[in-house]
Amino acid sequence: MSETVSNVKTLVIDEQEVSALAGQTILDVARENDIYIPTLCHLEGLSNVGACRLCLVEIKGGNKLLPACVTTVFEGMEVSTHTERLQKHRRMILELLFAERNHICSVCVANGHCELQALAQDQGVTHISLPYRNPELTVDASLAQFTVDHNRCILCTRCVRVCAEIEGAHVWDVMGRGINSIVITDLHDNWGSSSCTRCGKCVQVCPTGALFDKSKVGSDHPKYPDFLPYLNLMREAQ
Amino acid sequence: MTIEELEQIAKSVCQENEKYDFEVNVCMDLACSSQGAQQLKDALVKAAETSGKNVHIRRTGCMGPCSSGPLVRVDPEEALYHHVNADHAEAIVNSLGGAPVPDLQCDLNEHFDKQVRVVLENAGYIDPEKIDEYIARDGYKALLTALTEMTPNGVVHRITESGLRGRGGGGYPTGLKWGTVAKASGDVKYVVCNGDEGDPGAFMDRSVMEGDPHRVIEGMALAAYAVGASKGFIYVRAEYPTAVGRLTAGLRDARRRGLLGNNICNTPFNFDIEIRLGAGAFVCGEETALLASIEGKRGTPRPRPPYPAVSGLFGKPTLINNVETYANIAPIVRNGGKWFANMGSERSKGTKVFALTGKIANTGLVEVPMGIKLREIIEVIGGGVPGGHTFKAVQTGGPSGGCIPAEMLDVGVSYDALVRLGSIMGSGGMIVMDDTSCMVNVARFFIEFCMTESCGKCIPCRAGTAQMFTLLTRFCNGSGTMDDLELLESLCSTVKEASLCGLGQTAPNPVLSTLKYFRNEYIEHIVHKRCPAGVCNIQAPVTDQKEVLA
Numbered sequence: 121m122s123e124t125v126s127n128v129k130t131l132v133i134d135e136q137e138v139s140a141l142a143g144q145t146i147l148d149v150a151r152e153n154d155i156y157i158p159t160l161c162h163l164e165g166l167s168n169v170g171a172c173r174l175c176l177v178e179i180k181g182g183n184k185l186l187p188a189c190v191t192t193v194f195e196g197m198e199v200s201t202h203t204e205r206l207q208k209h210r211r212m213i214l215e216l217l218f219a220e221r222n223h224i225c226s227v228c229v230a231n232g233h234c235e236l237q238a239l240a241q242d243q244g245v246t247h248i249s250l251p252y253r254n255p256e257l258t259v260d261a262s263l264a265q266f267t268v269d270h271n272r273c274i275l276c277t278r279c280v281r282v283c284a285e286i287e288g289a290h291v292w293d294v295m296g297r298g299i300n301s302i303v304i305t306d307l308h309d310n311w312g313s314s315s316c317t318r319c320g321k322c323v324q325v326c327p328t329g330a331l332f333d334k335s336k337v338g339s340d341h342p343k344y345p346d347f348l349p350y351l352n353l354m355r356e357a358q
Numbered sequence: 359m360t361i362e363e364l365e366q367i368a369k370s371v372c373q374e375n376e377k378y379d380f381e382v383n384v385c386m387d388l389a390c391s392s393q394g395a396q397q398l399k400d401a402l403v404k405a406a407e408t409s410g411k412n413v414h415i416r417r418t419g420c421m422g423p424c425s426s427g428p429l430v431r432v433d434p435e436e437a438l439y440h441h442v443n444a445d446h447a448e449a450i451v452n453s454l455g456g457a458p459v460p461d462l463q464c465d466l467n468e469h470f471d472k473q474v475r476v477v478l479e480n481a482g483y484i485d486p487e488k489i490d491e492y493i494a495r496d497g498y499k500a501l502l503t504a505l506t507e508m509t510p511n512g513v514v515h516r517i518t519e520s521g522l523r524g525r526g527g528g529g530y531p532t533g534l535k536w537g538t539v540a541k542a543s544g545d546v547k548y549v550v551c552n553g554d555e556g557d558p559g560a561f562m563d564r565s566v567m568e569g570d571p572h573r574v575i576e577g578m579a580l581a582a583y584a585v586g587a588s589k590g591f592i593y594v595r596a597e598y599p600t601a602v603g604r605l606t607a608g609l610r611d612a613r614r615r616g617l618l619g620n621n622i623c624n625t626p627f628n629f630d631i632e633i634r635l636g637a638g639a640f641v642c643g644e645e646t647a648l649l650a651s652i653e654g655k656r657g658t659p660r661p662r663p664p665y666p667a668v669s670g671l672f673g674k675p676t677l678i679n680n681v682e683t684y685a686n687i688a689p690i691v692r693n694g695g696k697w698f699a700n701m702g703s704e705r706s707k708g709t710k711v712f713a714l715t716g717k718i719a720n721t722g723l724v725e726v727p728m729g730i731k732l733r734e735i736i737e738v739i740g741g742g743v744p745g746g747h748t749f750k751a752v753q754t755g756g757p758s759g760g761c762i763p764a765e766m767l768d769v770g771v772s773y774d775a776l777v778r779l780g781s782i783m784g785s786g787g788m789i790v791m792d793d794t795s796c797m798v799n800v801a802r803f804f805i806e807f808c809m810t811e812s813c814g815k816c817i818p819c820r821a822g823t824a825q826m827f828t829l830l831t832r833f834c835n836g837s838g839t840m841d842d843l844e845l846l847e848s849l850c851s852t853v854k855e856a857s858l859c860g861l862g863q864t865a866p867n868p869v870l871s872t873l874k875y876f877r878n879e880y881i882e883h884i885v886h887k888r889c890p891a892g893v894c895n896i897q898a899p900v901t902d903q904k905e906v907l908a
Contacts (some may be wrong), residue, residue, distance in 0.1 A: 170661035171816045173856045185855055205855075212852040216821035231435045249845060250825050267778075268906065275814065294656065294814070299824040301814030 128162075131197040140341030146199055147175055153352035157201050158210060158239055161276040162189040163325055165348025167285060174210055174239070177201050185209070205245070214240050215343045219250040220299070221257060222271040229269075230329030235341040236274060237328075257302070266323050266333055268302060270302055272329035279303060279322035284346065303330075359623055361502045361618040366495055373496035378414040380454045381433040381565040382406075385482065387565060388600065389722070390427035394443055398428055401447035409451050414682015415515035417775040422473075424722035426464055427585035431482065440464035448521035458757030468719055472739050476726045477685045486604050489611035492572040500691035501579050505623045508691075513584035514540055517687065519695025521707035526552055526643075527755060527784040528860070529706070529773035535677065537612035538667040539585040545900050547587040548579050550652070550671060553594040553601065554636045554643040557756025558807060558866075560787030562682035562711040565723055567594065567601035570685070571608035574835025575631065577684030579618065580691055582629045590631040593648050597638060598901035605633055631757045640811035644859050645678045647813065658813045659859035680785065682711055703729030705724065710783070714873050716790040719744045726771070733767040736790060747792035751875070757804045757811075757866035759796060760871025780871040781865065796893035797885050802830035804868035808861065819862030826869065833880060836887045836896035843880060847873070849872035 129140050133155050145168075151158050155235045176185040179260035180198035185206070188199075196308055200206070217223070217236060224229050256317070257270035277294065280303060284290040295304045305314035309318040323331045325345045376383070384390075406413040421429045426440035430450065437464035439450065446462060449707050453459045484491040492498070504513050518533025539547060551574060555563040567574060578590045594602050605733035609631055612618045623908045629708045634652050641647050642657040649671045659708040670676025679682060686708060689803065690698045699707050706728040712735065715721050719741030726735060736752060743749045760781030762769075769775050773783050791800065809823040829846045832838035850866035857863045873880065882888050 169815070173818055173858065175818055176856055187661055208848075209856045212822075212848065213817050213856065215782055216817055216825065216852075217824065219823040220817075249850075251828055253824065274817075275820070293689045294815070297641075298812035298814045298820055301820065343448060353517075 128194050129195045130196075131193050131195070131199065133199045133203050137238060140193045142193070144193055146177060146186075146191050146193060148199075149193055150188065150199075150201065155201060157188050158242065159189060160235060160239065160274070160327060161181065161278065163278050163282075163345055165286070165345075165352050166278060166281045166325070169281070170192055172274075172276060175215055176206060176209065178203055178206060181332065211243050213246045214243055215248050215250050217274050218245070218248050219252050221253070221255060228272060228329040229332045230343075232271070235327035253299075260305075260311050261334070262310040263314075263316065263318070264312070264319055265335070266311070266320065266331060267304075268311060268331055269304070269329060271330075272328045273303060274328055275301055275303065276327060277303070278325040278327065279331060280327045282321045282348070287317060287319050287321050289315065289317050289319075292322060309313065359498075359502070361499070361506065361623075364498060364502060366488050367619050368494045368496075372488050375414065377412070378411040380414070380748070382415045382450065382454075382566055383418045383421075383425060383431045383433065383482065383734070384415065385419070385421045385429040386620045387424070387427075387429075387568060388561075389420075389424035393428050396445045398430070398442055398447060402430075402451065405447040405451040406407040407787045409499060409859075411451060411454055413451065418483060419481040419486050420478075420565040422478070423464075423466055423469060423720045423724050424609040425720060426466070426722075427480060430462075432751070433814055438464055438466065440466075441490065453832065466720070467704070469724075469739050469741065472726050472730070475713050475725050476689055476698075476701075477566060477573075477682055478569070478723065479689070480573065480724075481565065486569050486571055487607050489572060489608070489615060491493055492570070496692060497688075498576055500621050500688040501583075502575050502671035504580055504626055506693055507624045510584045510586060511538060513691060514581060515898045516695045517584070518552065518692055520690045520698035521695075521702075521705075522683065522690065522698065523706060524680060525682035525710065527758070527782060529783060532679065533684055535667060535679070536581065536584050538665075539675050539677040540585075542668055544675050546674045547585055548590075548671045548676045549582045549587045549590040550649070550666075551578055551590065551592040551684055552643060552645065552648055552678055553592055553682070553760055554648060555598075555599075555785060556595065556643050556786045556811075557758075557785055558638040558804075559753075560756055560785050561598055561713050561863050562723060564598050564601050564646060566681050566685050567598070568604050569599075569607045569839050571604045572612065572658055572859060573685045573688060574605070574681055575612055575618070575622040576609055577687035578631060579622070579629050580687050581677055581679065581684065583627055585675075587677065588628045588630075589630065591634050591652055591671070592613045592631060593634050593636055593642070593652060595636040595638065602633060606737055606901055609633070624804040629830060630890045631667050634681065639813070639858070640807075641861055644861055648678070649676065658815045659861075661858060669891065682786070701727045701875075703770055703772045705774055711854065712769065712788045713742050714790065716788075717743050717745075717747065718790040719794040719795070719838055722731050728772055729770040730766055732762065735767040735788070736767065740790065743790065743792045747794060749790065750793050750795055751791045751800075753789040753791065753796065753800070753804075753868070754787070755864075755867070756787045757807045758782055758860070758867055759784045759787075760867045761791070762871070763802065763875040763876065765874075773885070780874055781867065786849070794891055794893070796834075796889050796891040797872040797879045798830065798889075799891075801869045801872045802834055805830055805865070808865040811881075812861065812865075816856075816858035816862060818853045818856040819858065819865060822849055822857075822862075823865055825849055826866070826908035830869070831846075833883045834889075834896075836883065836894070839847060843884060 170187040175188040178200040261267040282293040430439040437458040522532040523529040647657045668674040
């Protein structure tokens with residue numbers, strides 16, 4: 121038994137040699153090494169669902185695009201994060217989001233602090249070539265503290281996950297299928313009369329202006345989702 | 359239950375059958391039942407009583423050519439009657455022992471000659487709710503032989519040797535999958551049967567579950583023994599109430615006979631099956647969504663890996679196969695892997711059941727050896743396009759498949775050949791279209807299906823299919839432009855490459871294949887504002903109206 125299986129993997133991301141622990145995801149390793157991969161549904165501290173498809177990367181030897189947030193590393197892996205093919209899909213996915221509901225930045229409470237807006241700027245989405253769908257969606261302001269505006273929702277399900285996994289209340293869930301999906305509280309009750317604990321975690325993790333604090337809107341009040349990893353760490357330490 | 363007891367049952371069924379001089383088999387599958395097969399059977403029973411003849415009237419599962427139903431087969435003469443109704447009952451009973459009724463006899467020799475029946479060998483010959491009739495046709499023999507004479511590895515080896523590939527559409531080698539689950543660590547493992555058949559125009563799995571439910575149960579039990587599982591689930595859509603009823607009855611009878619439960623055949627092997635109903639979501643046919651649905655969660659797919667073979671139902675190693683795959687298992691174990699591998703083509707072994715629908719003379723179920731030419735299926739077995747129309751395309755693989763044009767009909771049917779043509783094998787739906795079908799409209803239909811059935815989890819599928827539907831609707835109503843066509847192709851590429859699960863990744867196939875083979879029809883719609891097939895309701899362009907007014 122001279123050789124033991126190494127727990128450390130070495131791989132190449134965008135021609136940069138990096139090391140990783142077995143079981144780490146490509147996204148984890150990339151972030152540790154300051155290699156930028158765009159994400160939207162991913163949030164440190166929550167489980168990964170691999171739904172937004174923005175973090176797709178190419179791996180040498182395979183034709184399939186794989187989501188960096190859930191794909192674990194292997195020895196000798198060669199990852200490309202910014203090929204032309206990937207960039208084209210990323211821009212299309214962002215366009216699809218902008219055309220899906222009513223995202224009008226100039227009148228949005230999250231203007232300047234919106235992850236969708238930032239990603240569009242970052243990826244160079246200057247105009248939308250797809251037809252806008254302009255759906256008629258509701259705004260639920262029945263809760264005293266917070267409001268949900270479905271026009272701004274991108275169905276990333278961060279609110280669903282933070283409520284179930286961190287707060288343990290599981291008030292949020294998704295209703296309907298496909299293009300008609302919406303997030304709901306309890307069994308589609310008004311937020312105000314739901315079993316919501318009013319903790320506000322969902323508002324802090326929402327990447328857009330879909331969930332916002334009624335008392336704090338506008339450019340002076342960004343959201344702070346960074347509490348999550350710290351909260352998880354402290355819980356584990358107990 | 360031991361093998362001796364099994365043989366005893368088979369013997370007593372044969373003795374029972376020998377008491378009768380004649381057998382009249384009435385197909386009571388959904389298609390025949392909807393055309394009055396039940397009344398027909400009642401009338402036959404009555405006519406037999408009055409005539410005093412010694413006749414056994416039996417209800418059976420699907421006999422195949424559904425468009426000729428209600429079907430009746432008289433044995434031992436093997437005379438097949440089509441379009442039978444209750445008024446014909448007396449004539450049929452009177453003819454027994456003499457010449458067959460000439461007006462009712464159907465000439466489907468060509469239809470049956472080219473077929474090889476493995477999966478459907480019992481359908482049309484046994485009463486699906488009588489376990490003893492299944493046993494009399496070598497039923498459960500494979501299971502008891504495997505339990506008493508073979509090791510689990512031996513069973514896996516036999517399946518690997520047969521070259522069987524998953525019949526749900528993907529075509530993953532079944533033996534490899536079984537071997538992976540068998541090797542996965544863990545005390546608790548599950549065996550799952552995917553009976554969530556949802557492709558438009560596909561009804562193979564329904565007919566197997568309704569016509570020969572024990573075949574599926576035996577296949578699952580063999581799988582459980584091979585991989586080391588003791589619990590199975592059959593996931594059936596609630597829209598198949600007859601299938602659910604037949605499976606429920608089948609499970610009950612198998613338990614009573616000691617073919618399910620603890621210490622089957624006095625061995626340490628324990629296995630039982632539970633039925634779970636799907637609530638109508640197409641996406642629940644995707645394996646990870648199906649498993650989530652069984653767990654009681656929202657039926658949405660999750661990224662793989664981990665594959666279900668490693669972490670599946672309730673996080674345990676899970677073997678998940680389609681109904682038709684399980685239905686192939688018992689004959690393979692009984693007759694050996696080589697027997698199965700002798701049928702079919704180089705890389706696609708055995709037979710495949712197809713559901714022929716659309717503009718074709720003989721709609722219904724057919725089972726053919728792999729490698730058979732599409733032309734033979736459509737022109738010989740299917741009887742060609744009726745009504746003097748010409749064949750235009752065949753859609754294989756449902757909404758995830760593609761349209762194959764007339765020029766490509768000489769290709770042999772196999773997993774790889776269909777993929778090369780831009781389609782897929784899929785579960786086995788085959789929709790034939792003639793010159794009255796508009797291919798743009800067909801693509802729009804399938805995209806609408808994918809749009810409404812998308813689960814909404816990932817963006818490319820959720821919003822992408824909706825945008826594709828909008829663009830295709832523009833073409834169909836005459837407002838589309840060449841820029842829209844470019845946009846559509848760009849969308850297809852993103853939805854295909856970036857979607858999370860198989861539903862999204864294959865959703866653009868109907869559009870891509872029609873663009874590949876029928877691009878001129880798109881151009882006609884866009885540039886000349888004309889639907890060549892005359893299906894789309896395109897309003898005359900504004901410029902034309904001005905000319906008329908001038």
